[in-house]
Amino acid sequence: MANLSDVARKAGVSVTTVSRFLNGSLSLPEARAQQIRDAVSELRYVPNPHARRLSRGRSDAIGLVVPDIAGPFFAKLVAAVEEEADRRGLGLVLHATLNRPAREVRYLDSLRMRHLDGMIFVTNRAADAALLDAVRSCRHLVLLDEDVPGADVPKVFCDNEAGGRMAGSHLAAMGHRSVLFVGGASEMISGRRRYRGFEQELQRIADGPVRIERVLGPYTPETGRDAARHYLQMDPRPTAIFASSDDIVIGLIEVLRDALITIPDDVSLIGFDDVGPLHLFAPPITAIRQPVRELGGRALGIVLDTLRNDTGEPAPTEELLPVTLVERASVAPPAGRSNAAVNRRASP
Amino acid sequence: MANLSDVARKAGVSVTTVSRFLNGSLSLPEARAQQIRDAVSELRYVPNPHARRLSRGRSDAIGLVVPDIAGPFFAKLVAAVEEEADRRGLGLVLHATLNRPAREVRYLDSLRMRHLDGMIFVTNRAADAALLDAVRSCRHLVLLDEDVPGADVPKVFCDNEAGGRMAGSHLAAMGHRSVLFVGGASEMISGRRRYRGFEQELQRIADGPVRIERVLGPYTPETGRDAARHYLQMDPRPTAIFASSDDIVIGLIEVLRDALITIPDDVSLIGFDDVGPLHLFAPPITAIRQPVRELGGRALGIVLDTLRNDTGEPAPTEELLPVTLVERASVAPPAGRSNAAVNRRASP
C-alpha cells in the first residue's frame, strides 16, 4: 500500500509538497501538479486515515449514542443522523446504552478523550448527578430529544408542549372530559412538557370540569400494559387515553384488545411519535408526529457548528422543532354522547 | 492531556516498560507495577486511540453496512451487531447504502483501505460485476442475509429454504391449493430459496394439482401494494398469500383493507421476517420468524475469527441459521371449504 513518500519520490518532489498540494494548502504550476496527480493515481495512493487522524488530532467521525436501536423511533433517528453524516463525509460511530448509566458515562468519556470529534447524545431516563457531570465536562456535545437538566450544552427537542396541546385540544374538541394520560416519568422533560400542554389545552377548551388521571413510567410497551390494566379497574372509566409514545400505544392495545375493549367505541386513543406502522393497526391510530428526520439533521448541524466555530463558546441554545397531529380513526366522541358539533371520522 | 512518556517519567521507568506493562506483554514485580498504576491514575492517563491505531495498524472497529436503517428488520440487525461489538470492546461504524451501488462499493473500499478491521455487509439488490469485484478484493468481510453469488467470502444467512418449506407446509395443511407468492426478485438468493422451499413443500403435502402465481419485486411495501392489486384482478383469486417480508405484508394489508378484503376469511396471509409488531395488526399475522439477533451475533463472530486466524485462509463457509413458524390468526382454511382435518384457530 503506497504512502506519501512513495508518491513524493515518484513525482520527484518532497512529501511536504505532496501533502500540502493534496490538502489544497499549496497551489502549484500545472506541470508539477500533474506530476503529482499522475503519481497518486498510478500508485493508487489513498491517505492512511489513522496517520492523518493522529497528525491532525481529529477523527472526522462523530458519535451517536441512543438508549436503544431496535425500536422504530430511534431506528429512524439513527437513519436520519447517518444520512446527514454521510452527506458531510463524516463517519458515524454508534452506541446503544440500553439505559444503563454506566454506559452513558463511558461513551461520554470516549468523547472527552477525543476519540471522536463530537457527539449526539440521547438519553431516556431521569438524569443523575454522574450523568450531569459527564455531560458538563464534554465539548462538542449536543443533547437530543430528552434533556439533562442543568447541562449547559446545545439541545434539540421536538416541541413537546405543543404536541401535548394538540392532543388535548383534539380530545377536548371531540367532547372528552375524562382522560387517562400515560406518559414518561415526570422528571423527564418530554413527559412533563407533554403533560403540561395537554392539561392546559384540555382545560381551556373544555371550559368546565375535567378529570385527568395519570399513569407514569418509561416509554415502553410495559408501561402501556400497566396503564391498560389500571384503566380496566377505573370506575368510571375515562373516555379517552393519551399515550405519549408509540411503544406505550402498543402495550395498551395489547391488553385492551384482550379485554375486548374496542377503540374508539369504548375508548378513544391518541398516541405520540408516529414512527411505527400505526396506520395499519386496528383501528389506525391517531397520533402526534415527531419530526424525526429534522431532529437528527439539526442535531448534527449543531455539532458541526460547534466544531467549526470553536471560539467564543456561543450561548447553548435549546431548539424546538414543530410536531404535527395526524388524524386517523382512533379518536371519536365519547360513547353515548353523540356530539353533533364534531365531524366524526368513519372507522373501518 | 497526559501521554505515555508523562506516565513513564512519573513512574521512573521507560515508556517501553509502561506500554508493555499496560498491554499485558510484560509482567512486573508488584512494587513497580503499583508505581505505574499510581502514575496512570494520578495523571488520568488514557491512551490516545489514534496513535494506537496508527502504530498497531488496526482500529478495533468494524463496519456494518446495511441498505437502510429505519426499517424494523435492519434496525434489529444493527442493534444485535452493536450489542455484540460493544461486548467485545469494538467500535461499530455504521453505513447505509440506500441500495445505491456506488455507495456499496465506496464502503467496501473503505474496508480495503484499512480504515476498518473488518466489515459486515448486507445488500438488498441483485449483485452486479462491480459489486462482486469489490467484495472479492476484500479481506475480513462477511456477507449477511443476502448473497453476492460468486464471492468467496464467509456468508451467514437464515435458512430461507426451510422458511419457505414451513410456509408451504402450513398453507398446504390448511387446505390451500391456489396461492400467491410475493417475494424478492429471483436473482436474489433469499427470494429464490424461499420460493423453492415453498413450492416444494406445497406440492409435496398437497399431493395433487396446485397453482402458484408469483409477483416479484424488492422487499418493500410498494411490492406488497402491487401484489395486492394483482391479487384483486385475478379470477379465480388464490386462497392464500405468502408475503416474503414484513414490508410486503404492510403494503398488502393496506390495499387489501381498502378493497374490503378481510383476512383470513377472504384470503389467508403468511409473512416472513416477523420483526415488526405483526401481532398487533388486524388480524395478528402468522409469519416465519428470522433469528435476527443470532444472525448479527454470528456474523460478527465470524469477522473476528478471520481477524484472529489470519493465516491459512479457512474455507469460506456458508452458515444457515434456523427460522421458526409463528402461528397467529391470519391463516385459515380456504373459504367455503371447511376442512375438518384442520384445527382452525379463532381469529379475534
Place this chain on the structure above:
DNA sequence: GTGCGCTTGTAAAACGCTTTACCGAGGGTG
C-alpha cells in the same frame, strides 16, 4: 546593488503509541 516580498519548495519536528532488538544481572547446570 540592496532590501523586500512572493513563489516554490524543502527539512525536520511533531503526533503518541507499539515493538524489535538488545543488555545486564542473577541463577541454575554441566
Place this chain on the structure above:
DNA sequence: CACCCTCGGTAAAGCGTTTTACAAGCGCAC
C-alpha cells in the same frame, strides 16, 4: 568455571501524516 537461560528493563525505530520553520530564486522598487 564456562555456559545458557530467564527476568526486568531500555533505546530506538517505526507507523504515515501534517505543519512549522526556513530557504533559494527571482522580479522589482528604491
